[in-house]
Amino acid sequence: MSPLEDKLEAVVDEACKLGASYSEARIQRNMVASISSKNGVPINIEENVEEGLAVRVLVDGALGFSSTNNMDSDSISRCIREAVGRARASSRYMRKPISFSEAKLGSITYEVRGREPFDTYSVHDKISLHKSIYSSLKEALRKVELEVFSVEYTEMIEEKLVVNSDGGFVRSRIPRLAFKYNIVLRDPLKGSIQRVKEYGFSGGIEKLKEQRIDEKIEDESRRLEMVLLEGVKPPNGVVDVVIGSELVGLIVHESCGHPCEADRILGREAAQAGLSFIKPSMKGFDIGSKHATVVDDPTIPGSFGFYLYDDECVAARAKFLYREGVVEGFLHNRWTAHVFGVESNGSARARNYRSEPIVRMSNTYLTPGSYSFEELVEDVGEGVYISSYMEWNIDDERWNQRYVGLEAYRIVGGELKEPVRNPVLEITTKDFYSKMDAKGCRVMFEAGLCGKGEPMQGVPVWFGGPDVRLRGVKLGVSVL
Amino acid sequence: MSLLDISRSIVEEGLKAGFSEAACKIVSSRTVMVKFSGEPTVTQSWIDTCIHLYLAKDGRIALCEYRTPDVERMKRRLVDLHESAKLIEASPIYAPLPKPRRVRPLHLVDAKIVELMDDRSGLIDYAWMMIDEASGEGAENHAGALSASLSSKALTTSEGVELQEDSTGFECYLRAFSGDGSGQWAYGGRRLDEYSIREVGRRAGMYAYLSKRAEPIEPGVYDLILSPMIVGNIVNVIGDMASALQVYLGLSFLSRFKLGDRVASENVCIEDDGVSDNLPRSTGFDDEGIPTRVTTIISDGIFENLLHNSKTASKFSVESTGNAGWVKPEPWNLRFKPGDLKEDEIPSTLREGLILTNNWYTRLQSYVEGVFSTVARDAAFLVKDGRIVKAVRGLRITGSLHGLLSSVEYSTDRCYQIKWWEVEVPVVAPYILARRIYVSKPM
Numbered sequence: 001m002s003p004l005e006d007k008l009e010a011v012v013d014e015a016c017k018l019g020a021s022y023s024e025a026r027i028q029r030n031m032v033a034s035i036s037s038k039n040g041v042p043i044n045i046e047e048n049v050e051e052g053l054a055v056r057v058l059v060d061g062a063l064g065f066s067s068t069n070n071m072d073s074d075s076i077s078r079c080i081r082e083a084v085g086r087a088r089a090s091s092r093y094m095r096k097p098i099s100f101s102e103a104k105l106g107s108i109t110y111e112v113r114g115r116e117p118f119d120t121y122s123v124h125d126k127i128s129l130h131k132s133i134y135s136s137l138k139e140a141l142r143k144v145e146l147e148v149f150s151v152e153y154t155e156m157i158e159e160k161l162v163v164n165s166d167g168g169f170v171r172s173r174i175p176r177l178a179f180k181y182n183i184v185l186r187d188p189l190k191g192s193i194q195r196v197k198e199y200g201f202s203g204g205i206e207k208l209k210e211q212r213i214d215e216k217i218e219d220e221s222r223r224l225e226m227v228l229l230e231g232v233k234p235p236n237g238v239v240d241v242v243i244g245s246e247l248v249g250l251i252v253h254e255s256c257g258h259p260c261e262a263d264r265i266l267g268r269e270a271a272q273a274g275l276s277f278i279k280p281s282m283k284g285f286d287i288g289s290k291h292a293t294v295v296d297d298p299t300i301p302g303s304f305g306f307y308l309y310d311d312e313c314v315a316a317r318a319k320f321l322y323r324e325g326v327v328e329g330f331l332h333n334r335w336t337a338h339v340f341g342v343e344s345n346g347s348a349r350a351r352n353y354r355s356e357p358i359v360r361m362s363n364t365y366l367t368p369g370s371y372s373f374e375e376l377v378e379d380v381g382e383g384v385y386i387s388s389y390m391e392w393n394i395d396d397e398r399w400n401q402r403y404v405g406l407e408a409y410r411i412v413g414g415e416l417k418e419p420v421r422n423p424v425l426e427i428t429t430k431d432f433y434s435k436m437d438a439k440g441c442r443v444m445f446e447a448g449l450c451g452k453g454e455p456m457q458g459v460p461v462w463f464g465g466p467d468v469r470l471r472g473v474k475l476g477v478s479v480l
Numbered sequence: 481m482s483l484l485d486i487s488r489s490i491v492e493e494g495l496k497a498g499f500s501e502a503a504c505k506i507v508s509s510r511t512v513m514v515k516f517s518g519e520p521t522v523t524q525s526w527i528d529t530c531i532h533l534y535l536a537k538d539g540r541i542a543l544c545e546y547r548t549p550d551v552e553r554m555k556r557r558l559v560d561l562h563e564s565a566k567l568i569e570a571s572p573i574y575a576p577l578p579k580p581r582r583v584r585p586l587h588l589v590d591a592k593i594v595e596l597m598d599d600r601s602g603l604i605d606y607a608w609m610m611i612d613e614a615s616g617e618g619a620e621n622h623a624g625a626l627s628a629s630l631s632s633k634a635l636t637t638s639e640g641v642e643l644q645e646d647s648t649g650f651e652c653y654l655r656a657f658s659g660d661g662s663g664q665w666a667y668g669g670r671r672l673d674e675y676s677i678r679e680v681g682r683r684a685g686m687y688a689y690l691s692k693r694a695e696p697i698e699p700g701v702y703d704l705i706l707s708p709m710i711v712g713n714i715v716n717v718i719g720d721m722a723s724a725l726q727v728y729l730g731l732s733f734l735s736r737f738k739l740g741d742r743v744a745s746e747n748v749c750i751e752d753d754g755v756s757d758n759l760p761r762s763t764g765f766d767d768e769g770i771p772t773r774v775t776t777i778i779s780d781g782i783f784e785n786l787l788h789n790s791k792t793a794s795k796f797s798v799e800s801t802g803n804a805g806w807v808k809p810e811p812w813n814l815r816f817k818p819g820d821l822k823e824d825e826i827p828s829t830l831r832e833g834l835i836l837t838n839n840w841y842t843r844l845q846s847y848v849e850g851v852f853s854t855v856a857r858d859a860a861f862l863v864k865d866g867r868i869v870k871a872v873r874g875l876r877i878t879g880s881l882h883g884l885l886s887s888v889e890y891s892t893d894r895c896y897q898i899k900w901w902e903v904e905v906p907v908v909a910p911y912i913l914a915r916r917i918y919v920s921k922p923m
Binding site: 029035036038041042043044045046047048049050051052062063064065066067068069070071072075078079082083085086087088089090091093094095096122123124127147148150182184191192193194196266267268269270271272273274354356390391392393394395396400401402404406422424426427428431454455456474476478 | 512513514515516517518519520521522523524525526527528529540541542543544545546547548549550554557561564565567568569571572573600601604608621623624625653654655657664728729730731807840841842843844845846847848849851852853854855857874876878901920921922923
């Protein structure tokens with residue numbers, strides 16, 4: 001046993017000796033290196049390292065969490081006493097003591113290895129990608145001014161060792177990579193158009209290369225130039241809408257993934273990230289058409305939300321949240337699983353050593369159908385295709401939502417026509433899934449940091465899906 | 481070793497590693513929090529030390545943030561970091577660290593908070609005091625959080641700055657529920673203020689009770705009364721966009737304006753306040769050792785200042801406003817100046833309009849144009865002919881920041897210190913009246 005493991009075992013034992021019926025100790029190290037640039041010139045490089053101990057306990061039915069990055073024995077003892085003592089003090093206000101479900105816990109070590117680890121390339125090599133994209137954008141954009149091209153390039157390595165009093169032991173190491181950019185195009189007569197987008201993966205730098213991000217950004221910018229210069233108002237009235245996979249992924253994340261978080265359903269996040277339109281008894285609720293099948297799966301190789309065991313040492317797995325138009329299941333940790341009388345499905349995640357593990361999504365997506373993009377469009381008489389978006393939001397029960405298209409086109413007689421500017425899809429969750437009558441055959445994923453918890457924890461996730469077609473939607477238009 | 485000794489030694493290591501400039505800020509903190517939803521959901525505590533480091537050579541900038549027990553390993557990393565920094569070009573915003581200035585100490589510690597943190601039952605008892613207030617107004621259920629903190633900060637720079645400051649903090653917010661209604665309120669300060677804690681409970685409970693039977697209304701153009709919670713959220717967006725770096729990076733609607741331009745109605749004054757003793761992020765000095773101050777961003781509707789550190793100040797040919805962040809200037813606490821309207825006169829200002837008490841999820845279609853929407857949350861009321869007619873729900877404010885600011889006609893005479901999940905930078909704000917704002921809902 002390594003000294004580190006020994007230390008965690010001792011922490012778990014000590015907490016139990018102090019009266020915890022369950023205790024869990026986690027050492028987590030997050031290492032982040034990033035480069036920020038504007039127009040291909042680096043503003044700064046940055047390196048962040050956070051490493052410390054987290055202790056979580058159940059005492060007299062109350063939950064306590066404490067963390068420290070002072071790793072001397074006095075500080076560790078104090079950390080344990082804080083977790084136990086404060087949990088005990090709060091237990092007198094508990095109406096329904098907290099319990100955890102029984103679970104088969106892992107005893108395992110796993111690691112993601114990139115083919116090209118981050119140190120394969122120098123900072124100079126990495127910044128050259130920012131420069132080459134900027135140069136090609138300047139070359140490609142002939143009719144509008146490229147006002148800003150800024151980039152945040154980030155490498156992350158997350159190392160965790162979790163040990164708990166129920167026998168769980170999980171050691172993991174996951175490298176992740178993110179590339180986020182902001183582009184502003186400007187025309188003296190037409191104004192401006194802005195795009196902020198993020199790519200993210202687990203693995204090494206090869207993931208960035210495989211995506212051919214430089215080509216994608218250049219191609220998209222040419223199209224946005226056309227949207228800015230030639231975009232017209234979207235059609236008024238009820239039309240069919242083909243929604244591109246980028247936006248489908250976001251809608252699924254917001255209107256299925258979040259409301260299916262069991263802790264949210266139970267009200268634990270009511271004052272922060274909010275509630276859910278789904279109530280505990282609504283399993284089986286009719287949410288939409290047969291195409292409404294949504295899965296959350298942390299085990300997708302290369303995904304931004306990848307993990308194999310959660311932070312309660314429960315094995316990760318794919319979960320159906322909506323299945324063929326019906327609410328099928330929820331995201332659970334061991335507490336919510338106990339309340340619902342089910343097994344945890346391994347959805348407890350903690351962002352860093354300062355964070356308690358809470359119920360989170362991982363990679364959430366709408367399953368594919370069988371249509372090609374052309375087939376989705378060819379049956380539309382009058383409609384709009386929304387390929388990408390900028391503005392979005394949703395109410396805290398995850399019912400009433402709004403998305404504003406960025407790159408979008410009119411559809412007439414089954415063909416894509418001129419670009420349209422800022423079409424607004426303001427729709428309820430039920431309407432979105434009910435009006436869906438066809439799905440594309442190819443699932444694409446987008447990356448993001450999903451926020452939840454107090455203090456806020458932003459965890460890496462993918463959200464995805466195929467292109468879909470909605471029938472009979474009333475579109476609006478945003479000011480600009 | 482004291483924090484100042486450690487920060488001094490890290491600056492020396494940075495210079496030894498080959499950098500020509502170094503600044504080190506160390507924050508050692510202890511925080512406790514109670515989170516509840518009907519009952520305590522978790523009690524949390526953190527004992528943490530964070531080392532922030534700025535390093536520069538020939539205009540190249542490296543930043544570091546280390547939360548690690550292994551300070552010696554961190555020091556060894558500085559040599560590698562210097563090698564990496566050599567491979568990049570000079571930063572387009574580089575300017576040297578400033579020379580030391582005289583800093584006026586602030587009184588940021590409340591002994592009652594220190595005592596509270598040592599009492600393991602103390603915070604949770606305050607939580608239930610707040611909950612009882614909400615229940616007294618008719619609330620049936622509650623969720624929220626309270627937290628208290630004690631921090632020590634030390635700053636050393638290679639230009640000779642050596643400064644230290646201790647502070648306490650207290651934050652609480654409560655969301656109360658009654659029937660289908662809900663209400664939320666929040667408070668943040670540096671003192672333990674029982675009146676404000678009780679008021680959070682009372683206001684949240686009152687709004688929950690008054691909105692327990694809410695009905696949908698039609699979308700359209702309405703006059704809006706926005707509560708300090710909403711003003712706080714919107715002013716957070718504006719405060720971030722007032723950072724000169726955001727303007728430089730094309731992430732601010734203020735990039736479309738020049739200083740001296742009208743960006744709001746004459747009833748809008750927004751300022752950044754780094755010096756008021758009881759505001760949660762006040763501090764005597766910024767990360768470069770420049771004394772903080774009150775900086776007016778918008779005065780009577782006129783765009784007066786951006787927020788600067790020495791680097792952006794040099795880029796924009798102005799003086800630093802004492803808002804470093806070594807690379808990104810940050811607001812300390814934001815303030816929307818009050819007017820002279822009494823709160824009980826609010827409904828009488830509306831022939832037909834809405835009172836919105838909270839919001840969340842503010843997102844932008846374009847940062848440079850300031851086009852946004854935000855979702856109304858919790859209690860909202862329809863007012864006709866100066867009287868509240870009914871509670872309403874399912875609304876969203878849409879428009880542009882410039883348009884919203886230009887439509888402000890009144891603000892009330894009392895301000896509230898707001899800080900919560902959706903108001904990360906504390907805001908001192910009144911209720912405001914904005915005329916003719918578009919309110920949307922699903923069609």
